[in-house]
Amino acid sequence: MPAELEFENFFNERVKERGLNLKKLSEVSGIAVKHIEALANGNFGNLPSAPYFRGYLQKLGEVLDFDWEIWWARFKTSGLVKDAGPKDLPPRNRFLRPIIYKNIWFAAIVIVVFLYFVFQAVKILGRPTIIITHPAQNPATVSNNEIEIAGNVKNGSELYVNGEFVQVAKDGSWQKDVLLENGLNSLQITAKKFLGGETRVVQQILYEATSVQ
Numbered sequence: 001m002p003a004e005l006e007f008e009n010f011f012n013e014r015v016k017e018r019g020l021n022l023k024k025l026s027e028v029s030g031i032a033v034k035h036i037e038a039l040a041n042g043n044f045g046n047l048p049s050a051p052y053f054r055g056y057l058q059k060l061g062e063v064l065d066f067d068w069e070i071w072w073a074r075f076k077t078s079g080l081v082k083d084a085g086p087k088d089l090p091p092r093n094r095f096l097r098p099i100i101y102k103n104i105w106f107a108a109i110v111i112v113v114f115l116y117f118v119f120q121a122v123k124i125l126g127r128p129t130i131i132i133t134h135p136a137q138n139p140a141t142v143s144n145n146e147i148e149i150a151g152n153v154k155n156g157s158e159l160y161v162n163g164e165f166v167q168v169a170k171d172g173s174w175q176k177d178v179l180l181e182n183g184l185n186s187l188q189i190t191a192k193k194f195l196g197g198e199t200r201v202v203q204q205i206l207y208e209a210t211s212v213q
Helices: 005-015 024-030 033-039 049-062 066-078 095-126
Strands: 127-135 140-142 144-156 158-159 164-166 174-179 181-193 197-207
Touching: 005 024, 005 033, 005 049, 005 066, 024 033, 033 049, 049 066, 049 140, 066 144, 127 197, 144 181, 158 174, 164 174
Parallel strands: 140 197
Antiparallel strands: 127 144, 144 174, 158 164, 158 181, 181 197
């Protein structure tokens, strides 16, 4: 008996034993009804190429509980299917590359977002930076009892000079007039930020009063 006719009888009997019909078997196996009908009628000419046919046979073997590899070997021996290679694998999925590119783009976006939040965390939680622009020296020596101390603060929301609040401009610049005592004066400049730390620097100014003759 030809292999296709023998399988036709075997296949229909297994479907009947399982209490299935061809439509239900199609739903369970995921194989198109037209291919199920081709197998049930022994019409191998209407089946897809060998790699797909092999996959169908394997799936049907799982659903109907039979050794599909024995039948596959018989079909190949009888010339009903063409040998597509040692493993008879389906052709490479043409959708695989777009999926890979999509995953790469997704990973890149995740990395960019992660780095953004890391940068923001450093900015929010980091310490302010204080730059003194006047006087230019530290310690500085002056002959007047009043001096303007000025500078710039970065990444800070509040500034204090000797505990007294100083307004900071939008560009980070600030200035304050300070009265000095005769001798060495130590000015403590402190910058603070919300949810962050604080930075403290000391500017020393030596006030030497000029004697009046």
